[in-house]
Amino acid sequence: EPEVTQTPSHQVTQMGQEVILRCVPISNHLYFYWYRQILGQKVEFLVSFYNNEISEKSEIFDDQFSVERPDGSNFTLKIRSTKLEDSAMYFCASSEVKGRNEQFFGPGTRLTVL
Amino acid sequence: SQQGEEDPQALSIQEGENATMNCSYKTSINNLQWYRQNSGRGLVHLILIRSNEREKHSGRLRVTLDTSKKSSSLLITASRAADTASYFCAAPENTGGFKTIFGAGTRLFVKA
Numbered sequence: 001e002p003e004v005t006q007t008p009s010h011q012v013t014q015m016g017q018e019v020i021l022r023c024v025p026i027s028n029h030l031y032f033y034w035y036r037q038i039l040g041q042k043v044e045f046l047v048s049f050y051n052n053e054i055s056e057k058s059e060i061f062d063d064q065f066s067v068e069r070p071d072g073s074n075f076t077l078k079i080r081s082t083k084l085e086d087s088a089m090y091f092c093a094s095s096e097v098k099g100r101n102e103q104f105f106g107p108g109t110r111l112t113v114l
Numbered sequence: 115s116q117q118g119e120e121d122p123q124a125l126s127i128q129e130g131e132n133a134t135m136n137c138s139y140k141t142s143i144n145n146l147q148w149y150r151q152n153s154g155r156g157l158v159h160l161i162l163i164r165s166n167e168r169e170k171h172s173g174r175l176r177v178t179l180d181t182s183k184k185s186s187s188l189l190i191t192a193s194r195a196a197d198t199a200s201y202f203c204a205a206p207e208n209t210g211g212f213k214t215i216f217g218a219g220t221r222l223f224v225k226a
Contacts, residue, residue: 009156018144033212039154042219043202048212091157093214102145105212107156 002026004106006092012112014083021077021109023092032075033093033103034067036060043091049075082113120217121204133190135220137203140184146205148177148188151219153199160188161186162202195226 004102006026013019025032047057049067066078075094079086089110093103120137139146145177148160163170163179163186170177176189190197200219207213 028189031212033214035214035216043157043204043216045184045213045215058213089154089156102147105157105159107147107158 003094004094004104006090006106006109008109009107010110010112012114015084015113016081019079019082019111019112021079021090021092023075023077023094023106024073025092025094026096026104027073029094029096029104031055031095031097031103032067032069033092033095034077035093035105037089037091037108038085039088046077046090060085079111082111084113087111087113120130120201120220122220123218124221124223126225127193128224129193129195131193133193133197133222135188135201135222137186137188137205137217138184139186139203139205139215141208143205143208146179146186146203147214148175148186149202149204149216150199151202157202188221189221193222193224195224198222198224 003005007022032049035043036046037043045058047061047067048055064080089108091108092106095103145162147162149157149165150160159192161172161177163177165181174191179186200221202216202219204214204216207215
């Protein structure tokens with residue numbers, strides 16, 4: 001069964017450093033998403049991406065964040081200058097069709113900012 | 115209440131008992147998903163139920179969906195200690211939107 005994969009599973013970084021989290025969505029999917037879960041809290045929507053542009057973003061997704069589909073298979077989330085409060089699990093998701101909105105989630109990357 | 119709210123918040127049962135978790139949502143949806151998350155780990159997709167389905171089974175899991183009441187339930191039968199985890203329902207914010215909204219989850223503890 002096809003699945004969304006994410007690398008790395010755990011990333012540790014120093015405050016102020018840039019990090020790139022990587023995702024490989026399901027191959028025939030066209031819509032891509034990032035979500036975040038701070039420890040002990042709900043999973044929160046960050047951004048959706050379609051046709052090489054952001055289609056929707058939350059208030060959390062400020063200028064420190066960016067997303068990119070650098071090639072035909074990867075989807076990345078970049079945090080330019082990490083803060084302590086960026087420590088969280090980051091989940092990538094993809095869906096085939098927006099209207100049906102059946103999003104399939106990857107296992108997550110745990111980001112720890114020291 | 116927000117889209118995707120589970121109850122109870124926490125549930126403690128003995129191994130072998132059944133566990134039922136409920137989820138309510140606000141807007142019309144075309145599907146609802148249930149996920150499991152072990153402490154500090156990733157999401158594991160359990161089951162997706164579409165709005166035209168009333169019940170779905172997967173192994174020891176049974177999910178129901180009542181669109182008239184805007185609610186869903188997840189039943190785990192014959193629970194095992196390994197079922198100890200948090201369980202989340204997740205539903206689209208609206209039928210045409212991009213966001214999936216997660217509830218706060220039910221923390222299930224199964225005692226051996």
